[in-house]
Amino acid sequence: MFVNLDDVPVIKEIDLQAVPKQSKQRFWLHITSDGIGTPLYIPVIIIRGKSDHHIVGITAVVHGNELNGISVVQKLVKNIDPKKLTGTIICVPVSNVPAFLRQQRDFSNGVDLNRIMPGDQWGNESDVYAYRLISKVINEFDYLIDLHTASFGNINSFYVRANMNLPEIVQLAWLQNAQIIVHKESFGTLRYAAERLGIHAITVEIGNPNRFEKQVISNAYDGIINTLICLNMLDGAIHHPEEPAIECESSYWIHTDRGGLLEVFPKLTDFVEKGEVIAQISNIFGDVLETYEAPESGIVVGKRTHPVNPTGGRILHLGLPVT
Ligand SMILES: [Zn+2]
Known part of the structure; x- marks a missing residue:
């Protein structure tokens, strides 16, 4: 059955062929249901360009209180003209809906979703949610930029976490114009699970939780535009930073x-x-x-x-x- 919430269609899976070329479409993706049977929906926006090429995924709010990525996604969706785009962008402004609704980092059962990826089809509620996020959404991507912030009580520089042993990822990391790039493999994260599926993935840490911060939102947006230009998805010149990033071979708390x-x-x-x-x-x-x-x-x-x-x-x- 097909229902509409505010005229946004509900889907169970992403079907790119159902999205016309040169269009932007919004969807509610039904991922799991709560205990009374009410569906949990993930918002998904698909921008399909004039011809097929790479599929770039932008995910935000894998941790429920890390909000800056929502604004980055909204800015991209507003500014990108699908008639000038080659390939497809799939945006998920809120990936961890139960945590977002609770205004907290972790999933509704207290589990950090970004430590259990790729989840488990027959596991507990966070395992199943993680599994379906990967299999229904992330699996569609060729590239992934996963947007995070510092956790509560901490502040971050504008930095990229990436597996700098992989050449395609090195290029992706440098395109973000961050202050710092940190080499990390990070087992259990969305980025790590995506890499195992052959998706080129980085994590971008943009500012602080529980707020929208204009400057870092703008910085992260510029990095994604750089990426799209470098992947021949948009025309334009790559914007270089005033100061190059400091690359770190490791880091720890x-x-x-x-x-x-x-x-x-x-x-x-x-x-x-x-x-x-x-x-x-x-x-x-x-x-x-x-x-x-x-x-x-x-x-x-x-x-x-x-x-x-x-x-x-x-x-x-x-x-x-x-x-
Ligand atoms: Zn995070």
Whole structure:
């Protein structure tokens, strides 16, 4: 049966041939249902160009409170003229609908959807949701740009996570004009699962959760336009950044070993030297209990801003630049 929600058709699978060339179409994709049997729909927008070529997928909100990607998708859908496009763009402005509705990072059963990809057809509710997201939507793509932000209580630079051992991915990563590129394989993520399907995939970290931030939205948009130009899907000149990205061969979070109020000193994208004091912890009476030093020299990819710090809390995401 075919129903319409606000005149947007409901589909169970993506059928690209049903979308006329040189058109933009919106869909509600029925992915799973809740306990009373009401369907859960994922919004999907397909922009089909004048001829078939690559299929580029843009996904946002795999973590339910990471919202900047929604605006990036809306900007793309508004600005791209399908008559001037070669190939197809498939946009998913909200990938993790149950988490988005709860205004939280994780799926409705408390699971991080971006740690269990590609899911399991016969698993629990988050496993099935992940499996169907991959099999019904992501599987259609040749390229994937997955848009994220920092998690609650942390801030991020504008950076790309990518498997820099793969040449096509190296090019994709550099096209985003990010401040930092971090090499990561990241088992269990949407990006990793897409790579296993032969899809060229990167993750772009754009700003902070629970808000729309104009500047990073615009930066991420420019990176996607660069990508479309480079893939011969749009005409135009590739926009190069004022400062090239700092490429890191690895990165990791530095954690605390005691609880208290945390203050982290360096700013995003600062270079820190091995041994430099990067943070301190005070007790609730204001006495400094401990200072922390950078274990090696590197660049600040992200940092904790929330001062309440249990033992083992995050301090700083340190990137180790390629030498
Ligand atoms: Zn995320």
